[in-house]
Every structure is written in structure tokens, then in C-alpha cells.
Amino acid sequence: MSGYFSTPKSNLAMRHRVGGVWKAIFFLSTAIGLLALAVLVITILDDVFGLVAVVDKVDRTTLADRPLEDLEKDELLAILDKKVSVNRLRTIQRNGGFTLDEIPAGEVYELVIAEVVKPTVEESYPLFDSLFKRAEIEAEVAQKHPDATIYFYSWLNQRFLTNSMSTTPQLAGVRTALFGSLWIIVITVAFAFPIGVGAAIYLEEYASRSWVNRVIQTNIDNLAGVPSIVYGILGLAIFVRTLSALTSGKAFGVEGVETGRTVLAAGLTMGLLVLPILIINAQEAVRAVPNSLRQASYGLGATQWQTIWHHVLPSAFPGILTGTILAVSRAIGETAPLILVGASSLINKDPQGIFSYFTALPIQIYNWTSRPQAEFRNIAAAAIIVLLVVLLSLNAVAILTRNRLTRRAP
Amino acid sequence: MTETLEKQHLAIETRDMHLFYGHFRAVKDVDLQVIPQKITAIIGPSGCGKSTVLRSFNRMNDFVPSFHMEGEVLFHGQNIYATDVDPVMVRQRIGMVFQKPNPFPKSIYDNVAWGARINGFKENMDDLVEQTLRQAALWDEVKDDLRKSGLSLSGGQQQRLCIARALAVKPEIILMDEPCSALDPIATLKIEDLMRELSEQYTIIIVTHNMQQAARASDHTAFFTMDEDRAGIMVEYGETNQIFTNPRDKRTEDYITGRFG
């Protein structure tokens, strides 16, 4: 400091030093948060990809003189006929809803691998070990499983997406869970969106200050903070038990479903769970519409509904939409309530309608995570990636839609 | 001035009007007679109830749940607070322009057309839009692109758009609550000139914090202040020229010369 600004008594140097130290501390906090995110992502990736040591139950070379991949469809069918019992084949066709004649060679090949070759992963290694300690791994495998083949494997692959549940990690897939989650979401949105937006409009536009409305508002705010597992208990008690006639479809003459542990019950439970969040988000969007807009409308002699329909809703729509998508992404990731309303991770039949039993992505993750075998951890990680991708794309859609809508109506 | 006027010659007449928010009497006992096709200004210190009075003229206060009123507000001799009167209809006849320009986030065209449309206007909308934009002295500035958003205009233009929008509903009276307080001095003067032109066809009532504005732009001025119990009262009402050169009441004098409080 020079000239006029240098006062000897100034305490500024000290103050700037203290300021610098704390700035570093604050930055560190932020950095740790970011670090956590990074570690989380790495952990997952670490488990999804990596080396596996695989041992085939039946030696492939005994099945054909060429590599199995190169065989024609009828050759593959021949192998199946030879090695798999007729009953088993029938079961497979019934469960899958296809006949062997229809399906392409690729799928037949898959069947051959699954039913005949039956490869088992004896050992799987995380990504980073696989990359940096390949030699050690090879040595270890050579010693422990002399007849295993080692190759680099992505647990997240096409089969994983299209297969349904299986007790064999390599064969297990998330198709059923994915469909389950989608069904739940559709029901959730169909239930919660109209009611949520309606409630938000009621509270923001119509509600007077009467005690009824105050109670409603307070109630919604508090419901938003109720732990999801409590909703699960509620869903269990109401939708699964008390209303089981409705949720199992018995009341509508649907056969084959015994209890209320259906997609419908799960969707409704999720609907209740996201409803307060959706209402609050929508309320915020409606509230963000400047009052001046309403006044302008009323001042022109518009009725209340004209005002809402023509001005408030269009202006609030981007906000409502984002709010809804955010609420939905919450619903996709929720696990606890689904555990309570009885998602079963062992289901391998896609839900056929709202009265089906179901499983869902997070349930699948939960289930696989809590199993002891290492390979389930790998597919849990793969399922997590699927889940995160779904979430991120939903969010991306939300952001894009909002941007487009706001640009059009600035 | 007003005694000689027949009631059908008044644009708005209040009788023993008291305005309340809950138990708080915000405005006390106002007998105001607004002359048609003139500009009437309401001035007074902050919180004296100017806006409350103005908003009682087209029942905008209905949206404040705690609000209620006593007395009468006569429009064409009819009390607009009578039970069989529809406030929506009142607001069609008595338009309003607000403090902050608040165009709809729509095109300029739709801003003007919307009010007419919901009120069942069936004739040529293009003509109406052009005509009202001309009336609001905005046509020349926007005619090249009526599809542009109303929000893309400058503050002063937005306010004139809001005026055009109000005109399109064909009101008789236009209420303005500090219409220029968000504008710069030049835009303000433009709006004032516009008001002057409009007053040939419309009755205009304007609330303003800006005494100079009331002085410049109005024909009649009502001065409000608060009495001891914080209720707004009308102290003096008369020709603007008289109020600003020779007010009759000491409180008016103190206020307009800046010696109040």
C-alpha cells in the first residue's frame, strides 16, 4: 500500500490474512462435496467393468468344430435339442412368450450359452485393478482356476438390459425391473399430476384464509417431510391390505393375482409420496407468476378461471413441468416404500398391466447389493448405472423443456 | 364546483365511503365526486389510503380477503357494491393501469386483443388493435412487428401498451395507480401527455406520489391524509390549479409545500 492509503494503524493486513484462510476452508468444503460425487461415480464404474475369470460347465469345443458364434441357427437348435430336455425347452418358450422357430440366431446362441455351456464367473475384478494389476490377476487366476478364461467384461451390456431376473449373475437382467419402474411412474404421474396441479391452483388462487385452507397448506408442507418408509407403511396398510380387492383387480374381474402387491398399489403409494412435493413445486411455480399479471387480467374484466387458464397456468407451466419431473425422479429412485408394498425381486415376468406383480430397478439394486456373492455387486452397479441414466435423462428432458418453454414465452 | 352537477354527470361518486382491512379502518368517510372526461389526481402521504380508494372504484379490493367497505360507490347512479352487481362487469367498464408496467408475456397484438376477446368482441380485431395502439400513442413505435413480445418493449412503451390494453375493453373510466413511478422522467412526461389526450374521451383517476405529476397532469386534485387513528381522510378536493397555488386547508398547504410531518 502506498501514498494516501497507507495508514500505520491499519489492521487490514491481518484481516486479509484471516480472510484468506477461511476462504480456503470454505473452498475445501465444496471440494469435498465434489470429491464425494466423484468417488461415488468411480466406485460404481469400478464395479461395472473389469476382468472376469470364467469357467464353462461344458467345454464349448465339444459342442461343435467351429466357434459357437459362427454356427447357423439350425446347428444351434440341434445342440439345444441334443443337450436340453424337452420339458425345459417348453418351459423356456412359455415363459419367454416365443417359439424357437421365430427367434433369430443370436437369441438361440444366447440360449445355448445359458442352457448348455453354462459359463460361471469364478472371479471378477474391479476396473482399476483390472487396468493396473492385470499381471497379478492373471497369475492369481492361473493358480486358482487353471481352466478359466480371463477376459475384460462389461457387466452393463445388451443382455443385461434385455434379460429378466436370474439367479445367475451373468444371465440376470433388468428388463422386468425397468418395465416395473416405468409402470409405476406412469401410474404415479397419472395420479399425482392432475391432483397436484389442481391442489396447487386451489391453494394459490382460490383458497381464502379460512382455517380449512390453512390446515391443508400446513398439512402438505409437513407431508413433504415425512420419511418415505412411512408412506410405505401407509401403502401397505391401505392399498395392499384394505383395498386389495381393487388393487389386485379382483373387483374388476381380473384373475390370477391374489394379493394387492401390484404395480397399481405401488404407483398409488408413490403417487401419495410425491404428491406433496409436486404440489409444493407447482405452488412455487404458480406463486412465481407475478401478481401484476393477475391484476392486469382482472383489471380487464376477466373472470378468475379465465385469468388462471390464460395467464397463470401458461406462465407457470415450465415451472410445473420441471417440478413434476423432479418429483418423478424422486419416485424412480425410492426403494423403501416399494419394499413395504411388496415388490419382489424374484419376478422375471414383465408386468402386463396395472394388476401385475412387479419388481423395480431400485429393488433390484437393493436385492443384489445385499447378496454376498461378488458378482451380484457387479450387476448391482450395472443396474445403478441404468437407474442413473434414466434419472439424468429425465432431468435433461426437464431442463430442455423448461428452456424451450421459457424461451418461447419470455 | 360539484354541487351544481347532476348525479348522472358524475363519473364516480362515493357516499360516506369507509374502507376497512379487517378491523382497521384504512379510509374514513369519503365523499368524492369525480367529473367525467377529466383527470382527477389523488395525492397524499404514504399509507393514507390512496391506492385503497382507487382500487375500491373497480372492486379490485375484492381480492383482499380482509377488505370490506361501508357506504356507496356510485357509477352511473348505481352502487357497484350492490349485491346483484358482478364485479367482473364493473372491471370491464372501469379499467385499471398499474404501478409497474405489467404486459402479458404475449405478443403486443395479443396483449391488446386478449381483453377484448374474452369480453366477446366480435368485430375486426386488427382494426381494434391498431386503433387502441394509436390512441395510446404507441402504434408508430410498434407497428412494424406486432408479433414481438410485449415484454421486449421499454418501460415507458410497456406502460403505454398496458394503457392500450385497457382501452381495448372500451372502458369509461381508467384508474391509474402511480403509473409512472417505475419510469424515467421522459417516459413519465409522455404518459402524462397521453393521459391528457385520453381525457377527451375517458375519465381518468390517477394516484400519484409525485405531487408535481398531479400538478402537471390533472384537472382536479383530491388530497388525502391520515387522521390520528391512521385512517385516511379526504382533506381537500378541488381544481388542481387552486390546490397548488392556493389550497384552502392548512394540511394541504403543508403537504404540497413539503412541510408536512
Next chain:
Amino acid sequence: MTETLEKQHLAIETRDMHLFYGHFRAVKDVDLQVIPQKITAIIGPSGCGKSTVLRSFNRMNDFVPSFHMEGEVLFHGQNIYATDVDPVMVRQRIGMVFQKPNPFPKSIYDNVAWGARINGFKENMDDLVEQTLRQAALWDEVKDDLRKSGLSLSGGQQQRLCIARALAVKPEIILMDEPCSALDPIATLKIEDLMRELSEQYTIIIVTHNMQQAARASDHTAFFTMDEDRAGIMVEYGETNQIFTNPRDKRTEDYITGRFG
């Protein structure tokens, strides 16, 4: 007027000052010489860069990342933008009062004391608080309860509290950016009277939209406007009396008579 003044007699002097936001030149080539212990008003149409100029006097613009400046702002002959000058120190010497009253959500006492405390004030704080509140013509109104929150005061009182708070740091110059635009006319006049009193000890620079305020309250007036490329330029600078009765520049005349734009 200013040519005869030695530079150490100027409160602030700018030389070839250009102010930029990113690539946009908001203010162009200002040579302004602010006379100490006088009130200097900066007026001009919206967006002409008044606030930008004012905030460049105590480096408040540093907080706008895109901001940069060319030229010099001299305070006691030293360029406050020199690399070895600490902006914190500049702001201690050149205080600021803002458009909206912004007292801290603390007690009245703490509002006044805080600035002094962080700047290492070691003497009797009670005395300082009383003295600055007196200077700001607020003491009598608040002395009974200095523990009350600053936010519980009325708008005009809050603004005076903000002035007191600025005074407590013992600045030489007080910058005010439209300090009355959120106040009613009476509170406004009170602040103006206060400014007049303070100008015996402090140099005051005030930005105002309100020409009348500049006319009433200032000794010197600088008129800014925008040139074709939207950059702010200083058109005329002189004694307030002269600017308002007999401006030299046509643009000034047009602006103050309301014939601009």
C-alpha cells in the same frame, strides 16, 4: 470553475475515465472534478451510466466480474485503481448509501457500530454511535431504544440510519445512489436537509433520477447522457443554479425542461 483549483483541493478527480462491462463501453471519457465539501449531483436519462460512474468512485464495481476501467480516478492525488491500492481501504474513506435503505438486520446500535468495529475503532463506541446518529438527525427519534432492530424503523429513518452507519467509519466522501427513490416526498426532503448539513463536513456525490432533487439539494450538477453507441458521456457540469436556469448545452436544456427523447 474548476481550472483554478489545485488538484489536492479536489475531492475526486477523474481523468479520461472509460468504464466497461465486458466489451460494452458503458461510460466514455469522463473528466469530472468534484469539489470538496459540496454536494455534487449526477443526473441523466436511465442507463446513461450514472450508477456506474458513482460506483467506480469507491470500487464497488469490482464486484461485477465483467467490469473494467481505463483512465484514472484520483483521490488525494492518488489513483484508487492503482495496483497497490487496497479497495477495502478505499471504501473506508469513500462511503456509500444505496437506493433502497438497507440496514443490517441488527440493532440500531450495532448497525452504526459494526463498521467502526471491524475497522479497528478502539475508543468509546457509545459516544461514536450517539454522535453519528445525531449527525444523521436520527438520535432524537431512536435514542430511547437503540436495541431495536434497524429494520423496525420507517423507510426514511432507515435511510438516515444507513447514513449514520456510513458516517461512523469516518469517510471523507459519501456516495449516494438515488438515496430517496424509495422514500415518500417528506422523507425525501428530510434527507435533503440532512445532506445539506453534512456537506459542511463531507463531500457528497449523489446520483438521482429526480431532477428536482438535484436542483433542490446540490451545489454542482453533472449531466450525463448517452451518445449514439449507448455509451454514457458527461455533457455539462457546472453550478446547479446555472444548470437549471441557464444550461449551456442544448441537450441539457432539453433534458431538464423535459423535452428529451
Next chain:
Amino acid sequence: MPRETLDRQIRQLQDEVLLLGSMVEQALLRSVEALRQRDVAAAQKIIRDDLAINEKRYALENAILILIATQQPMAHDLRLLAAILEVNIELERMGDYAKGNAKVVMQLGDSDIQVPMREISRMAELAVGMLHRSLSAFVAEDATLAHAIPEEDELVDALYNQTYRMLVEQMIARPEMIDHVNLLIWVIHNFERAADRVTNICERTVFIATGELFEMDTDDLEDIE
């Protein structure tokens, strides 16, 4: 360009000033005519009409005050209004001179005094002409013209001195007429002062145009008044 109201009102005021000016001009000219004709009735009418001039003066003054109070004129507008105020006062005073002349006519009755009608007429024409042009300059804010007019005052002064001498001679010749002659001295004096006042109007014109107030030189004998 806003401020239409102010501009319109200022134009109205200027028109009113011109109107007042022409009323005064008429009154002055009519007072000469009344003197020529010894027309007492016409003189009475002039006196009555002066009331209208006075009223107009007050009305104008009031309008200016209202304009200042309501329109916040600044700079040029304000100077203009202040100038109108001053011109207004001057015109009213000139109206009084016409009234004074009319009273002289009434007091003279049909006394057989010799009225130097040619000179008085000439003075009146000169003064009224100056007044007329000064008001044109005033409204047009023509500083150049305004600067030129006061110079004509010399002509009026010369005429005044000449006529004064004639009248004094008459006094000496006919002492019984002294009272009446004195009245005629008032008359020529009134015109001389009227011309004088025109100077003030010109001063104001320069003031509006430039913002500078300065006294134009009229330093001549008649200052003994």
C-alpha cells in the same frame, strides 16, 4: 417530444400577452384620437376599458403562477414565464398611461388650449410602433430586433423636448392656461415613458434568449421624472 401541455400553455400565454399588448396599443392610440376630437365620451370609454386591461393583467399573472406551480418550468421555460410576468406589469402600466391621457381629455373639456396635435400624434405613433415591434420581438425571442428598438427612443425623446418647449411657451404666453398646459405635458410625458417601458420589454427579450439580464441604456433627461 413531451411537454405538449406546457408548450401549449406557454403559447397561450404569449398570445395573451400579444392580446394585452394590442389592447394597450389601442388604448394609447384611442387616447390620442380622443384628445384630437376632445371626445369626452371616448375618453370615458378608454377609462372603462382600462379595467379590462387590469383584469387581463391579473389573469395573466395568475396563469403564470399556476403554470409555475403546476408545470415546474425550468431554464428557458422559466425565464420566459418570468419575462412574461415583467412584460405584463409593464403593459398594464402603459395601459394606465392611456387612461391618464383619457383623464386629461376629460379635464380639458372644450378649453381653447392649443394642442400640438401633430407632435403628440407622432410621438404616439412612434411609441406604439416601438411597443408593437418589441412585443413581436419578445414573442419571437428575437434578440437582435430587441437590441435595435431602444435606439428609437432617442426620436421620442427629441420629440418630447421639442413639444415640451412649445408647451412652456404657451404657458408663458397664456398664464391662465397653465393648469391645462400642465395636463398636456403629462400627456407627452406619458408617451415618453411608454417608449421608455418598451426598453424594458426588450431587455426581457434578450434575457429569454440568452439568460443574461442587463439594463439597456436609456440614460437621458426624462429620468428626472
Next chain:
Amino acid sequence: MPRETLDRQIRQLQDEVLLLGSMVEQALLRSVEALRQRDVAAAQKIIRDDLAINEKRYALENAILILIATQQPMAHDLRLLAAILEVNIELERMGDYAKGNAKVVMQLGDSDIQVPMREISRMAELAVGMLHRSLSAFVAEDATLAHAIPEEDELVDALYNQTYRMLVEQMIARPEMIDHVNLLIWVIHNFERAADRVTNICERTVFIATGELFEMDTDDLEDIE
């Protein structure tokens, strides 16, 4: 109570008016003294001092304009300023009368004309007294007092008539003195007009106090001027 600046500036203006008033009073009284003493030097001084009066008048006028431009006075404040403007003009004119008297003193030289000193002194005293009190009333905004003062004008008028007659007799008696006597008639006329102008000041006082502008009655012979 805000508006301290405006109040202070208005008070200053009023003080200035009083100052100007006392300058004018002095000038009038000194002109009588100069006449009594036939003191040409004193007369010259009065004429020189009139410049100061004129200057003060312009300064005051300018200050009022600035005040109107910068302080936006309304209602009473504005009326006060307008009134000061008018009073200011009247005072300057009265200053001119004193100057006129001084010029008369210079022209009389040591002529042996009989000056009715007693009457002139008395007129001057009366007029200056009225002026003084009218200014007090003006500053105090005392409408009652302002109403009372113009009535005294009758005294001045009576004295004027009386002195005028005396002077006319002197004319008749000494026709060679007519020119000089005429000068004395100017002098008494000046005082009579000064008293007249006081009426205008009183009018303004009432105007400030009540906002009503109306002409006070001064309908008497001297209107022939």
C-alpha cells in the same frame, strides 16, 4: 419540518427586500435633503447610488428565478416569491424617483426659485413612512396593516394638490421660472407616485396572505399621469 433550505433562502430574500427598501427610503429622503441644501454633490451621489439599487433589483430577481427553478415552491411559497418579484420592481421604480429628484436638484442649480420645502418634506416623510410600514407588513404578511396603509394615500394626495397649486401660482407670478417650477412639480409628483406604488406593495401583502389578487382603490386625480 423539512424545507429548511427553502425557508432560509426565502428569509434571505425577504431580508434583501427590506434592505432594498431601506436603500430606496434613504435615497428618497436624501433627495429631499439635497433639494433643501441645493447640494449638487449629494444629488450626484444619489444618482450614482441608484446603480446599486438597480443592481440589487436584478440580483434579487435572479435569486428568485433560481429559487423557483431549484426549490419548486408551491402555494404560499410561490405566491411569496411572485410578490417579492413584484415588490422588487416597485422598489426599483421608487429608487428611480429619488434619482429623478436628484436630477432636478442638479438642474435647479442655485436658481432663486421658491421651493415649498415644508410641504415637500412632509410629503416625503409621509411617503417614506408608508413605504416603510408597507414593507414591514409585507414581510410580516400582515394583511390588516396592509389594508390600512393605502388609506394614508389621501393625505399625500391632499398635500400634492396643495403644493401643486402653490407652484402654479408661482408660475403665474414668475413666468420666467416656469421651467424650474415644472421641475418641482416633477418632484412632488414623484412623491405622490411613490405613495401610489406603496399601494401595490400592500396589494401584494394581501395576496400572499390570502391568495387573492385584487386592486386596491387609488382612484384619484393623479391617475392622469
Next chain:
Amino acid sequence: MENQIVKQQVIRMESAEQLVIHKLRKRPRLGETFIQGFLFFCGAVSIFTTIGIVFELGKESLLFFQMPGVTLVEFLTKTEWQPTIGKFGVLSLINATLMTTLFAMLVALPLGLGAAIYLSEYATPRARSILKPVLEVLAGVPTVVYGFFALTTMTPLLRAIFGEQVQVYNTLSAGLVMGIMILPLVCSMSEDALSAVPRSLREAAYGLGATRLETAVQVVVPAALSGIIAAFILGVSRAVGETMIVALAAGSGPNFTFDPFQAAETMTGYIARISGGDVSYDTPDYNSIFAIGLLLFTSTLLLNVISRRLVARFREVYE
């Protein structure tokens, strides 16, 4: 002539008056009434939800407490929880919940507030516009993923540091990961509170010659305090109610211990475990989850109410 004009005008106006009276008259708007009724119903749905929750929880809890051997006192004071053998001391579950919550908040509070201050007071707008959403991604990650993370990363990490005394399932790991999960919530809410403090307040401080730190800590944080506290409390509530992380990482099996390295089951973990299989209705197990649910519901409700009060107070000052 003039009179006539006036008269005509009067007549014109009178007919206008008729028109006006006619026009101003109310007309029924059935559609609007119907819509309003429907919207009210939408609002009321949430009330039914609450009633449902309270009723079901209450009803089943009542059944629970009516079962032989269950008393409220025992429930709330005993530390052993073995419903199948008639031990109903919920303290062990509560204790585990509190421990995980404590660990979570020890992570989330300082880091969340620190990050919030950094983002709102130090980061450039550009940096903030990138960093904040990135941090909020953390908040959007489903909790089951955090459970996975705790199990596969945090626990091995802890074992690497503290050795074998750390059990595979332990409250510390669950708590720390829960802290990471809650951090963005605390950060985001605090940051909202901080940036809701008007810019003018900061400018006021800077204008008095304050440094950034002084402004942030002595002006902005106090001004936003109630908002920050609300964030903390909401964080606590979230931690108490969190299920999946503890279900996966804290261990299954009630255990009354203060050792963070030991496994211990929390309330939520217990509910999830019991209902995970096909519980048969009207067993002690089944009923007990309602009792615990009720406990959970009331405690989180309380926390939420407090938090909301604080936010409301905060809003009052600045909006």
C-alpha cells in the same frame, strides 16, 4: 341552444345508465363453480393422506400395544428388541438411529455450510452456476445407491483405516455416507438462504470497508441464520427417516451399543427388514412396524414443523 345540448346529453346518459345497470348485473357462471369444487377436492386429497397415515399407524399401533406383554413404558425404556420372543425395547433401535444421524450431521453440517458460503459468497456466478447443479446431482442420487456406496467403498475404507475392529456392517459407515447424501440438501438450502439475503446488504458491508470474510460471516450468515438452521433441522429429519443406507450398511439386528464400528439396526432398517419378506399380517412383527412407524412419523413431523417455522420467520424479514 346550449341548454338543449345539455339536455340531450342528459338523455343520452340516462339511457346509458339503463344499459349499465343491465350490464353490471350478475350472471351465474356454473363452469367456474364446478372447477373450483374440483380444485378444492384436489387440495383435500392431502388431508386424506394424513388422516390415512395417522389412522393406520394409530390403529395398528394400538393393536401392537394391546398384545400381551407389550407396555408403553417398556417400549420406550428397554434396550432389547426381540418381538418374536416378547422383548419390546425400542431404545436399541432409537439409539442406532441417533448414532447414524449424529455421524451424518457431523459430516453434513460443517461441509454443507462451508460449501454454501463458498458458493454464495466467493464463487463467481459462472463457477456457481456449474458447481451448484453438480452438487445437487448428489441430492438426486437414489439412496439405495448410497447404500451400495457405503457397503462397497466406505466400509472397506474404514476397515483399512481402523482395522478389523470395524464390522462389515456398522453405524459409522452408514452415518458418514448419509452425511454425504444430506450434504447437498444442507448446502443447497443454506445457499438459498444466503443468496436470499439481499445484495444490498452485502454492498452495505463492503461500502463500510468490510472484507469478504467479514461480510460473509458477520452480515450474511447472521441474516440468513434461521434459514440455515432450518436446513440443519431438515437435514436431521432426513437422516432420521432415511432407510436404504442404514438397511444396507448399518446392519440387520437390533444392537444396543455406542460403538460406531459395530452393527446396529435403526428404526427404519428394522421396518424395511421385517416387511421385506412376506410378513404375515397381525403378527407381533407386523404390528410393531406400525408402532415404530408412528414414532418415526411423530419425530420427523416435529422436526419439520420447527424447520418450517424458522424458514417462515426468515422469509418474513426479506420478502
